[in-house]
Amino acid sequence: MHAHIPDAVTVAAPATYRCDDYVLYRDPERFWLGKAGHTVVCRVDAVVPFSSSEFCYSLVRLDTSARITSARARYMRLLPPADAMHDIDTAPLDTGAADMAPAAVAWLIAQSTTASRRPDLPRT
Secondary structure: OOOOOOOOOOOOOOOOOOOOOEEEEEOHHHHHOOOOOOEEEEEEEEEEEOOOOOEEEEEEEOOOOOEEEEEEHHHEEEOOHHHHOHHHHOOOOOOOHHHOOHHHHHHHHHHHHHHOOOOOOOOO
């Protein structure tokens, strides 16, 4: 009889983030202590290389503009631009603005104002 050996748990490898990336950051201390507000949306402000070939990050919280220093990649997840722009990319164009998300309406308004004017000629 063969003993069943469970498969190894798949863990996402720490990624390398760039300045101005938007990430979801989980404060490990607050999380393990069960404190509220342990997961926040941030913007990467700086990348700090260490001699161990690991990077730490300086983050800016979007909700309070507070800084988080020495954030480690294993507690961060990238927030893809495609997800943020999904409502605009999939907005129905034949049902009118009432059924569209506000971001989609704003984008369409911005596009219509720039599309209806002649492009400026480059200055010489």
